[in-house]
Amino acid sequence: MARRFFLFERLTRYGPVEIGRALTRDGQKGYLASCTSDQCGWSADYTSYGAVCMAAKGHRCRIK
Numbered sequence: 001m002a003r004r005f006f007l008f009e010r011l012t013r014y015g016p017v018e019i020g021r022a023l024t025r026d027g028q029k030g031y032l033a034s035c036t037s038d039q040c041g042w043s044a045d046y047t048s049y050g051a052v053c054m055a056a057k058g059h060r061c062r063i064k
């Protein structure tokens, strides 16, 4: 989970995946999708909200 982006504000979620606004340390904005399932650990960051939503919807969690 040690990514360049860190969660700034929670926005919404799709199933186990949370979407939030993210910021880098140097102030760049982005969006972060992060699976809340402990054993999954999937996360991805994007520069647009549309892209992050697509990624979150497309995530197939290995943990059922």
Ligand SMILES: [Zn+2]
Pocket (backbone or CB within 6 Å): 016, 035, 036, 037, 040, 041, 042, 059, 060, 061, 062, 063
């Ligand atoms: Zn997952």
